[in-house]
Amino acid sequence: MAEPNMNLRKGAKVWVEDKNLAWVAAEVTDLRGKQVQVQAVSGKTVLALPEKLFPRDADEEEEHGGVDDMTKLTYLNEPGVLYNLQRRYALNDIYTYTGSILIAVNPFTKLPHLYNVHMMEQYKGAPFGELSPHVFAVADVSYRAMMNEGRSQSILVSGESGAGKTETTKLIMQYLTFVGGRAAGDDRTVEQQVLESNPLLEAFGNARTVRNDNSSRFGKFVEIQFDANGRISGAAVRTYLLERSRVVQITDPERNYHCFYQLCASGKDAEKYKLGHPSHFHYLNQSKTYELEGVSNAEEYMKTRRAMDIVGISHEDQEAIFRTLAAILHLGNIEFSPGREHDSSVIKDQKSTFHMQMAADLFRCDANLLSTTLCTRTIQTREGSIVKALDCNAAVASRDVLAKTVYSRLFDWLVAKINMSVGQDLNSRVQIGVLDIYGFECFKHNSFEQFCINFANEKLQQHFNEHVFKMEQDEYRKEKINWSYIEFIDNQDVLDLIEKKPIGIIALLDEACMFPKSTHRTLSTKLFQNLRGHLRLEKAKFSETDFTVSHYAGKASGRIVS
Numbered sequence: 001m002a003e004p005n006m007n008l009r010k011g012a013k014v015w016v017e018d019k020n021l022a023w024v025a026a027e028v029t030d031l032r033g034k035q036v037q038v039q040a041v042s043g044k045t046v047l048a049l050p051e052k053l054f055p056r057d058a059d060e061e062e063e064h065g066g067v068d069d070m071t072k073l074t075y076l077n078e079p080g081v082l083y084n085l086q087r088r089y090a091l092n093d094i095y096t097y098t099g100s101i102l103i104a105v106n107p108f109t110k111l112p113h114l115y116n117v118h119m120m121e122q123y124k125g126a127p128f129g130e131l132s133p134h135v136f137a138v139a140d141v142s143y144r145a146m147m148n149e150g151r152s153q154s155i156l157v158s159g160e161s162g163a164g165k166t167e168t169t170k171l172i173m174q175y176l177t178f179v180g181g182r183a184a185g186d187d188r189t190v191e192q193q194v195l196e197s198n199p200l201l202e203a204f205g206n207a208r209t210v211r212n213d214n215s216s217r218f219g220k221f222v223e224i225q226f227d228a229n230g231r232i233s234g235a236a237v238r239t240y241l242l243e244r245s246r247v248v249q250i251t252d253p254e255r256n257y258h259c260f261y262q263l264c265a266s267g268k269d270a271e272k273y274k275l276g277h278p279s280h281f282h283y284l285n286q287s288k289t290y291e292l293e294g295v296s297n298a299e300e301y302m303k304t305r306r307a308m309d310i311v312g313i314s315h316e317d318q319e320a321i322f323r324t325l326a327a328i329l330h331l332g333n334i335e336f337s338p339g340r341e342h343d344s345s346v347i348k349d350q351k352s353t354f355h356m357q358m359a360a361d362l363f364r365c366d367a368n369l370l371s372t373t374l375c376t377r378t379i380q381t382r383e384g385s386i387v388k389a390l391d392c393n394a395a396v397a398s399r400d401v402l403a404k405t406v407y408s409r410l411f412d413w414l415v416a417k418i419n420m421s422v423g424q425d426l427n428s429r430v431q432i433g434v435l436d437i438y439g440f441e442c443f444k445h446n447s448f449e450q451f452c453i454n455f456a457n458e459k460l461q462q463h464f465n466e467h468v469f470k471m472e473q474d475e476y477r478k479e480k481i482n483w484s485y486i487e488f489i490d491n492q493d494v495l496d497l498i499e500k501k502p503i504g505i506i507a508l509l510d511e512a513c514m515f516p517k518s519t520h521r522t523l524s525t526k527l528f529q530n531l532r533g534h535l536r537l538e539k540a541k542f543s544e545t546d547f548t549v550s551h552y553a554g555k556a557s558g559r560i561v562s
Ligand SMILES: Nc1ncnc2c1ncn2[C@@H]1O[C@H](COP(=O)(O)OP(=O)(O)OP(=O)(O)O)[C@@H](O)[C@H]1O
Pocket: 106, 107, 108, 109, 110, 111, 159, 160, 161, 162, 163, 164, 165, 166, 167, 168, 212, 214, 215, 216, 217, 438, 439
């Protein structure tokens, strides 16, 4: 989006950077050697370097309330794009096009007039771009492309946490249900079932985060299958990258997965499993946030139960699901103290023994076996298996791994149940896929989970580059249209750094996992030896194991730990 040939004469309209407001509108008042004097609309005069200024569309050229397609801006630069979105947002115009891409700004308030049946009727079959930008227009264009070309389509919903991806995905499904739904009078339809399974997925896959009270902690690809007449004939939900670490570790004011709090507030069921207030459980009390504003955990529990009934999960299976959740909570309360032998551990005290017995009963396994499993590790060798004692830290780690594994298997099992109940149409030739996946994430400390999320986003970015930029430009070339090529950053080098065999980060990690003697130090040495000088990888100055990957969207630092 750089603007190389900016004409900086007196009176030119520009954007100048501002500490507080990001960008402010200004006008050039003087040229002083290498610097330019500009006067901001507030009246303030600033000196700036020319390369720091961006040209600005003249106010009188701009339509009132901004333009509905960014490509209509004379100057397509960051301040211009942000200003346009801001002006539209002020009028509750939350949608704006950039060519065939839709930008949605989260309104954080209900706008029911935007999503009613009347609106859906309006967008049905309307040429793209004729009506105001809308998520229904995108869904409609993909439905029509599928029908006209007989080819499957996909819609990618991307953005940072809390941007509105899940809401947008639901709206797309609502629209596809409207155009491809079955005639009234049919039994409960596939699309209804997909929508009705949402509360279930949300109870087990969503949690409160700093940014979003109901943040999806997994990626989701919803495939909606259609028959030859364009009617929905089946559907499937595929999930990715469930955030497993949340089951055992949370920080204030975040929460664990909603289902745990729901179960604790369930009254009789909670009593049956000897649960109480969430503050009694280590996996929940690491954060003091137990309630969500405007949400009753007990009512949500009933909703989750109802969603299970709708999806067709038997009462026996429902009981097994909540029993497993309770077992995980009891498991988390097991503490260890050093055993008699060096580097060994035992269950700490009576309280821990109670929770271990509870966990074992609820998992329906033998308590001694559970305790041995937590406090020892069995290593297979050629000579047979060796049992090695674990110290307290290692026993805690093994307890947490068990909790995470059981939870993620439970989640996968639920997804499989939902898919079975909704029913896939194996004969369908066309489908529309909607991908709702985490955006790029960067925290102070980034775990392996974040690394995978950023890798997935890097892959998506490459797909986007190939399809949007390369294909458009090939088209222009074919038609001999004189076109100044858009510059985009090819991210193949980041992908190579991560996935190339045999010396990408993942390949080296794989290799390290196979050698019993590997440690986090041997892995870091290998990584930095093999990838030294890679422009996308930086080693931290004062650490042997910290590294930073320069992604297309920014830098993310990680640490190799054992
Ligand atoms: N189109 C919309 N209309 C009204 N409210 C919206 C809309 N989109 C989002 N919101 C509000 O913003 C909140 C966050 O949106 P959503 O959960 O869809 O974000 P997300 O991008 O999926 O976040 P995460 O990645 O954390 O799951 C919603 O709970 C809802 O209150």
